[in-house]
Amino acid sequence: MFKRKDLEGIREKLAEIVGEENVLTGELETALYSYDASMARAKPCGVAHFDSPEQIAPVVKLLYDNKIHFSPRAAGTNLSGGAVNLKGGFILNLARLDKIHQIDTRNGIAVVEPGVVNLALQEELEKFGFFYAPDPASQKVSTIGGNIAENAGGPQCLKYGVTSDNLLKLEVVLPDGSERTFSLDDPGFELMSLFPQSEGTLGIVKKAWLKILPIPKYIKTVAAHFPSIEDSILAVTGIIAEGIIPRSLEAMDKFSIQAALKGLERKIPEDTEALLLIELDSDDLETLEKELVRTGETLKKNRALRIETAKDEKEREFLWKIRKESYPALARMSPNVMVEDGAVPRPLLPRALKEIKEILNSYKLKAGLVFHAGDGNLHPNVIFDERDLEETRRVRKAGHEILKTCIKLGGTISGEHGVGVEKRAAMNWLYSQETLEIFRKIKAAFDPDNLLNPDKKIPVSKNQIPKLEREEPGLSDKAKDLLNEMKFRDKTGERTAISGSGSKLNPREIPGNCKILKTAGLDKVIDLDRENFTVTAEAGLKISELRDLLRREKLSVDIPEDLNGTLGGMIASREFRELRSLLLGADLALAGGDLIRLGGKTMKDVSGYDVLRMMIGSRGTLALILSVTLKIRAAGSQKRDFKRPGEAAQFGDLHLKIKQVFDPRNLLNPWIMQDKRIG
């Protein structure tokens, strides 16, 4: 924390960059930049408003050089406290940087500044018959910069992926004021993965290249009434088992529906306890009609009471209104609504919801349950009055219990709203201390003085709060052996060359001082979840074996047909771009033999830094991959095209910094990233 007098001189220098009228340090401005849409509060010492993206780097450099804390901010709609500066530093207001530089429909790219409002972009794209897939509920106000920082999702992300799946390239100002461009085509492992969901702690997005898609020609919307939440979730599983991937699959409970319909003429039938909103899209009407029939049959099979299909745009709007009005209706009932955000593997939604209801009852709280059923992301909307301190305490406690429930079920503490300030404690329950330490070191690699959006995301206190028991598979004997071996080699300082099936490693490349560590035998299929559509397998498993297994089970995985070798090798060598969307979790062994568990069976997880996807292309230089969890699908459902990413061979200085985080003594595959800065 610094004192106001430290600001002497800084104010003038800032004013030279952004203009006198854009540096405001008065009582009013600082009071009004002390909050966002969460309950977090911290007063900044001043606010700098930017008129041009070119002003970001010099301002950041100035603040960095003078060791003044700062946080980027645009619309300030963050639900976890991401947009307040906890150290009383500067707020950098990016909201005016709202230019759309380019819409390239031929290549499917939109180039935008961070302050572009999501819906404003959608409206612009619509003119060309295109859309940008991430559609968070806040899209009317939230900005692309904020969406990237939180890795925002939305109803549509079930089919089209979350923000990180729709990013092609980023221009970023790093904490020290240097400017960098990251893209999917960069050589080396996928550093760009670190920026989405980093919550403004690693860099400030200056410009983003987004993937845009043509608006599907036909859209069908169906609402299905169910006698219970459980039945509705079974129906969801049923639909996905049919090989149908709806553009959205939203569910809500009776309380939310009733709230939404309050004041409207339509009433909900007595026996409807849950409502599913299913939307299918396609460019081919026939395909769509067929899917619609199959969807209807599946819904009926799963005890749907009534099925309504929207006949026209007006009916479609009405059905969506029930979904979209549920939050506003709650907002009218009480001054505050806490929108909790957790995710569990989809088949466990009924269990999670049952426990959440019990938690809410025991804390005497009222809430509407709304969830993105398709990807297991749930949002209990708890109503309360924050002026009632006792009630607010209950809300916080219930929130924590809900997160613990999600963790226990193998889920995560945030599917799309981020950790910010409010869920830092919960990070201890989800991750081991070793994993948190990796996150801390990544932050320090970019920002050693913790100046950029300080103290977010990662727990500040290093109290050894134990990780909670979580529904996750144990380690095989082979995996344990490997961990022990690595521990041993770490002690002796022996260097390791990791070898899977041997298809990627050229024996002549391996220097004489490296001892080979074979993952042969590390090849069990740990879990094949037919309802969740995930497979967890050890990294030494051959792709061909996985393919055979899935074929027998009438399932399939989106890996190019001509690709061979092991699952671990596939990740380490970065074979195809789409791998990043396939990858849900992994167990890693660090050079010192520590186990790092990332992700899991949930479809969305924005809790930590996205180390999981950064592993793509790491070629065994960061950690040994023990097991992976991949998305699978019903056999016969539509196939994808694959794109080759850039070469994985070269590494830059930032890659070296990350290498130092994971393997500072360069014990793993040491010949690949030789540099005097590492051993």
Added chain:
Amino acid sequence: MGKYEINELYASHALHLRFLITPNGTKEIYDAVSQCSRCGYCETVCPTYVISRRETLSPRGRNQIVRQLIEGKFRPGPDASYESLKTCLLCGACTNVCYGKVATGDIVLEARRETTGYGKSPVYKLVIKLKRNKALFAAAVKFLYLLKKAGLAALSEKLGIFYFLGMPALGEAQKKLFRAPLTFLREKLEKRAPPPETATLKWVYFASCGIDYIFTEVGLATVKLLEEIYGPGVFMKNECCGLISYNYGSLADARASALKNIKLFEGLRTRHKKFRIVGDCSSCVAFLKSYPQLFSGEEELLKRAEEFAGNVSDITELIKPEHLAGRFDPEKTQKNRVTIHDSCRACHGQGIREQQREVLRPVLGKNLVEMKESDMCCGGAGAYAFTNPRISARILARKTENISKTRADIVIASSTSCLMQIESGLREMYPSARIMHYSEYLVSIMKKKA
């Protein structure tokens, strides 16, 4: 007193409204402002936020600063919050999109009463001084207009004549004044033959000050339309609606105006049975409709105010497509491209959006063009253009740009401050279009009676 302890500043009912009547229920100010959960959804519709992208000039920011003031957490006190509060246009766009229906405009006003004192602002003092003396007011308006016409306004401003006259705000006001009648509407209407003392009438005309003193022809057009559609009616001989006092001065003044109008209404009721009070300045009409709020907590007066408010209509909502079918002159309707500016207090204040379009669409066809952000304030906002000229000018520039993109020849609005403001914007930046009041436009395209 509510559940929570609040700052004594806001406890005086003589100086503040006891309750705010919001779309989400009747609430004390602290409860009303606490309904803001800081979601931020209001920001993209707030004109001052849109042009500045500063939280300080946003509805959420305004609610938060008022809340901090009430809670005693904003230590520098009310004056330091002034930038946030005084820049609010009171357009109501935020409340309209707000999930919790937070009445930001009314909340801002309650807080402004703390910062500007009660009727101590220069604009308010001037206007009230003039209004209390109708002859002086009339003279001032005419004097200004003549000065301007003679091309002497700028000169007289330089010479400090307005300051000399004790009317600094008029220096700004004259810039927006492009037309002023030499006979006020009131004088014209009063000359008309009154209907029989006890005739059952369908309408009573409420003359707003802006229409009365400046846009006389608008009032005449409205009366003409009312007569055509609803038969004979009568001029209410009303008082000022009290909005200027409510917005810039003291509640006591606003209540006094309201009470006079309520009494006039009650008197007319005994003679003319069931009629509607019809106004043609949407700002005033919206305020007439909100009279109950002035008397919330006072049972008997509240009832009378509710009876009054329940019988008020904006001219824009009283004209149905079938009323004037066949009455329009095709030559006139096909001559111009027309766009609608939704005056804030019509669309946000009264929910009037579609009515004008339903009438004009069949008549104008493709000559009715929609502008972007048609329901975004033009920056006129009562005396705002005079109290916040810089912000007002930027908002006006945005509005004028949106108008020019439609290539319209005529812009339609329904509040007098929009008429003045947009007229000045068009003159400066898009002189090929002109602004007209809805009534005035309808009359202009009607067939001449054979």
